Amino acid sequence: MKYPPGTVRALLESPHVSEATRAALQERLDAPPYQPQFFDADTYRLLGAVCARLLPQPDRPAGAIDLPAGIDERLHSGKADGWRYDALPPDREAYRLGLGGIQQAAQAQFGREFAALAAAEQDAVLQAVQAGTAPGDLWLKVDAPRFFEELLAEATILYYSHPLAQEEIGYVGMADLPAWTRIGLDTREDREPEEVN
Amino acid sequence: MPDEEELLEEGVVSPVQPDIQDPLLRKLLKDEPAAADTPQPQPAPLPEPGDEVDCVVIGTGAGGAPLLARLAMAGLKVVALEAGPRHAPRRDFATDEQAQAFLFWNDERLSAGKDPLSFGNNNSGTGVGGSTLHYTAYTPRVQPDDLRLRTEFGVGQDWPLGYDDLAPYYDELEWLLGISGPSPYPWGPARQRGYPLPPLPLNGAAQLMQRACEKLGIRTSPAANAAVSARYYQEGIGWREACTNRGFCQAGCSNGAKASMDVTFIPLAEAHGAEVRADCFVTEIERDAQGRVTGVVYQQHGQTRRQRCRTLFLCAGAVETPRLLLLNKLALSSGHVGRNLMAHPGLQLWGTFDEMVRPYKGIPGGLISEDTHRPRDADFAGGYLLQSIGVMPVTFASQVARGRGLWGAGLREYLQQYNHVAGINILGDCLPHADNYLELSDEKDSRGLPKPRVYFTNQENEQRMNAHAERTMRRIWEAAGARDIWTFPRSAHVIGTCRMGRSGDDAVVDADGRCFDVPNLYICDNSVFPSALSVNPALTIMALSLRTADRFLEQQQRRDS
Numbered sequence: 001m002k003y004p005p006g007t008v009r010a011l012l013e014s015p016h017v018s019e020a021t022r023a024a025l026q027e028r029l030d031a032p033p034y035q036p037q038f039f040d041a042d043t044y045r046l047l048g049a050v051c052a053r054l055l056p057q058p059d060r061p062a063g064a065i066d067l068p069a070g071i072d073e074r075l076h077s078g079k080a081d082g083w084r085y086d087a088l089p090p091d092r093e094a095y096r097l098g099l100g101g102i103q104q105a106a107q108a109q110f111g112r113e114f115a116a117l118a119a120a121e122q123d124a125v126l127q128a129v130q131a132g133t134a135p136g137d138l139w140l141k142v143d144a145p146r147f148f149e150e151l152l153a154e155a156t157i158l159y160y161s162h163p164l165a166q167e168e169i170g171y172v173g174m175a176d177l178p179a180w181t182r183i184g185l186d187t188r189e190d191r192e193p194e195e196v197n
Numbered sequence: 198m199p200d201e202e203e204l205l206e207e208g209v210v211s212p213v214q215p216d217i218q219d220p221l222l223r224k225l226l227k228d229e230p231a232a233a234d235t236p237q238p239q240p241a242p243l244p245e246p247g248d249e250v251d252c253v254v255i256g257t258g259a260g261g262a263p264l265l266a267r268l269a270m271a272g273l274k275v276v277a278l279e280a281g282p283r284h285a286p287r288r289d290f291a292t293d294e295q296a297q298a299f300l301f302w303n304d305e306r307l308s309a310g311k312d313p314l315s316f317g318n319n320n321s322g323t324g325v326g327g328s329t330l331h332y333t334a335y336t337p338r339v340q341p342d343d344l345r346l347r348t349e350f351g352v353g354q355d356w357p358l359g360y361d362d363l364a365p366y367y368d369e370l371e372w373l374l375g376i377s378g379p380s381p382y383p384w385g386p387a388r389q390r391g392y393p394l395p396p397l398p399l400n401g402a403a404q405l406m407q408r409a410c411e412k413l414g415i416r417t418s419p420a421a422n423a424a425v426s427a428r429y430y431q432e433g434i435g436w437r438e439a440c441t442n443r444g445f446c447q448a449g450c451s452n453g454a455k456a457s458m459d460v461t462f463i464p465l466a467e468a469h470g471a472e473v474r475a476d477c478f479v480t481e482i483e484r485d486a487q488g489r490v491t492g493v494v495y496q497q498h499g500q501t502r503r504q505r506c507r508t509l510f511l512c513a514g515a516v517e518t519p520r521l522l523l524l525n526k527l528a529l530s531s532g533h534v535g536r537n538l539m540a541h542p543g544l545q546l547w548g549t550f551d552e553m554v555r556p557y558k559g560i561p562g563g564l565i566s567e568d569t570h571r572p573r574d575a576d577f578a579g580g581y582l583l584q585s586i587g588v589m590p591v592t593f594a595s596q597v598a599r600g601r602g603l604w605g606a607g608l609r610e611y612l613q614q615y616n617h618v619a620g621i622n623i624l625g626d627c628l629p630h631a632d633n634y635l636e637l638s639d640e641k642d643s644r645g646l647p648k649p650r651v652y653f654t655n656q657e658n659e660q661r662m663n664a665h666a667e668r669t670m671r672r673i674w675e676a677a678g679a680r681d682i683w684t685f686p687r688s689a690h691v692i693g694t695c696r697m698g699r700s701g702d703d704a705v706v707d708a709d710g711r712c713f714d715v716p717n718l719y720i721c722d723n724s725v726f727p728s729a730l731s732v733n734p735a736l737t738i739m740a741l742s743l744r745t746a747d748r749f750l751e752q753q754q755r756r757d758s
């Protein structure tokens with residue numbers, strides 16, 4: 001850990017965070033366990049296994065930030081982010097085809113389901129998808145590198161939107177009240193954490 | 198948090214049930230219940246066409262809001278129809294990127310070509326104020342030669358108007374918006390007066406760029422920003438509080454320091470009697486037998502309504518404006534609606550520094566250099582400017598994922614140094630090309646309207662400019678002491694899809710913004726630019742907006758007298 005744990009939670013209790021900001025972050029911190037609504041149970045487990053390689057969280061054995069939940073919820077609600085690669089089918093279809101393709105590639109490369117593979121093998125499958133060299137006919141229907149980029153971007157956005165991930169990288173921009181006055185190089189305000197080595 | 202109604206609206210603008218192309222999957226999915234309710238437009242009777250107003254303005258962004266105020270101040274009865282909601286920034290805007298996603302135009306657009314453009318948070322907003330709700334508020338003026346690209350280089354287009362036509366509007370805007378900047382400004386023609394407010398303080402990235410450029414002999418200056426560096430008062434608008442350096446301009450300013458339209462021209466317009474209707478998505482533009490616009494039909498909270506008008510100002514942005522014209526088969530005789538689509542080369546370059554940067558603080562666009570406006574060793578037409586950039590964490594993380602392709606432990610490790618990261622970027626001219634255009638696709642959105650498909654591929658000129666810029670920025674960042682330097686290829690802003698020109702043969706509107714095909718239809722937004730310009734567009738869009746209103750009013754006066 002490069003920044004002291006507990007900084008963000010403490011800031012959320014302080015007057016440096018606006019009501020709207022606190023509400024948004026607290027909701028993410030307090031999110032109850034999630035049940036998938038869009039994916040079936042098997043596909044959802046597969047998505048979980050994939051996310052665990054994209055953003056591994058060995059440091060949070062009990063309370064990993066739940067990335068598949070955010071993806072499932074968005075696909076279920078039908079929300080979009082304003083654009084899509086024309087090379088990809090609509091999001092729901094792309095996710096089903098892409099996850100199916102990852103499963104196919106795992107079978108073709110290692111003869112087992114993705115979730116049953118060792119971490120290094122899983123990484124090898126995902127590398128092949130990212131590079132566009134993964135085996136499997138589903139990749140004829142969905143552009144592998146573009147799908148991988150979209151999946152990775154969504155998982156990354158979900159991860160770094162979480163207050164604990166923001167704490168991990170020393171981001172405390174949420175505590176912007178009443179103002180930032182020390183904004184230059186190597187300057188710090190009291191409420192900003194220092195790195196610990 | 199946005200209130201219930203805004204969230205609902207957000208749901209409405211999203212494609213709730215995307216069309217499925219794959220036959221097998223379509224079958225599979227058909228068995229599933231619909232995910233969310235799409236409010237169906239009701240066949241309610243349209244209001245009787247008695248309530249004709251002088252002008253309807255579609256869209257309240259940089260193109261729509263200034264002219265709305267101008268027309269209202271001239272005593273005309275004007276109504277603005279805005280697809281997005283009206284926000285209460287002080288109460289609702291969180292300092293959180295995900296919570297602010299409602300600011301963006303989240304209807305799905307299809308991005309095609311070799312360099313597909315990203316929309317949503319990279320490109321366009323919605324709500325009363327349009328994309329100015331989330332612009333970075335860089336407000337440089339053009340330089341005169343920006344408007345004469347063809348004369349100077351033999352490529353691209355000249356504008357049908359010159360710098361002197363825009364200068365008085367720039368001046369007016371700088372004082373009305375309360376622009377903070379250096380006086381005198383180091384580049385471009387001498388000005389009648391300086392900026393009304395001193396520049397905003399420099400953050401870490403700006404200091405690094407300043408230090409390195411000084412070593413290399415590149416001139417820099419604190420940028421001109423439409424965020425007030427001190428409390429500021431304007432008649433009809435009132436007091437605006439000073440910028441608190443919260444660095445969140447691209448996700449909405451919660452204290453009114455940033456001169457977005459909702460805290461400047463919109464209140465001004467309303468103080469003079471303009472009516473601004475939020476949550477009104479225009480779908481139809483109605484005409485009489487002569488082809489003159491008679492009014493518009495729009496959807497509000499699931500109801501279909503009509504508003505009749507004498508003159509229509511279409512200011513829906515460079516994607517929705519041509520989309521509406523194509524949907525309505527209107528003003529198409531030149532064949533240029535949707536064509537000449539340009540996007541600013543916006544290459545970013547990032548590096549890691551020993552110093553603590555903490556890139557979330559301070560106005561993101563702190564420092565500028567226009568020394569690359571016409572580089573001596575250029576092998577391309579036009580030029581670019583250099584800017585330092587601050588960055589919010591989620592935006593940065595997603596760029597690292599997309600741009601560097603990092604994942605796994607490597608991604609988390611890299612982002613651990615977020616506080617030591619700083620970036621610079623360019624904003625450069627772009628040439629129109631036959632391969633870059635907008636069309637209506639066969640895929641429908643949740644309203645049942647065809648999604649726009651946008652083709653974009655960087656051509657030779659853009660590629661050369663990006664290569665030149667990468668060399669320049671790399672030199673600067675190395676001189677600043679950066680390690681682990683990488684670039685993020687990026688294009689910003691959609692431009693030129695209903696361009697202005699001297700003749701209806703190769704342009705959609707004339708220099709006054711008036712449609713060649715339809716005498717009572719005006720267009721003003723980023724779509725009318727004949728060339729992309731080597732500066733950020735918003736100030737020039739606003740200048741054109743005021744000018745369009747003035748030219749229209751002069752013409753009305755001539756007709757009446």
Ligand SMILES: Cc1cc2nc3c(=O)[nH]c(=O)nc-3n(C[C@H](O)[C@H](O)[C@H](O)COP(=O)(O)OP(=O)(O)OC[C@H]3O[C@@H](n4cnc5c(N)ncnc54)[C@H](O)[C@@H]3O)c2cc1C
Nearest residue numbers: 256258260280327328333334335479517722723733734735
């Ligand atoms: C992240 C980001 C940073 C930026 N930073 C800068 C900067 O620093 N400096 C700068 O100069 N520019 C910047 N820009 C660009 C600037 O915001 C835009 O160029 C400018 O706002 C465009 O103005 P416009 O009038 O063309 O469209 P917009 O401001 O997008 O306004 C169009 C409006 O029309 C509405 N609308 C669309 N269709 C309909 C319909 N059918 N019915 C009713 N209403 C409709 C939309 O909801 C929207 O409110 C930035 C943009 C982004 C995304």
Ligand code: SF4
Nearest residue numbers: 440441443444446450
């Ligand atoms: S940096 Fe200033 S202008 Fe930008 S969001 Fe913060 S207070 Fe508003």
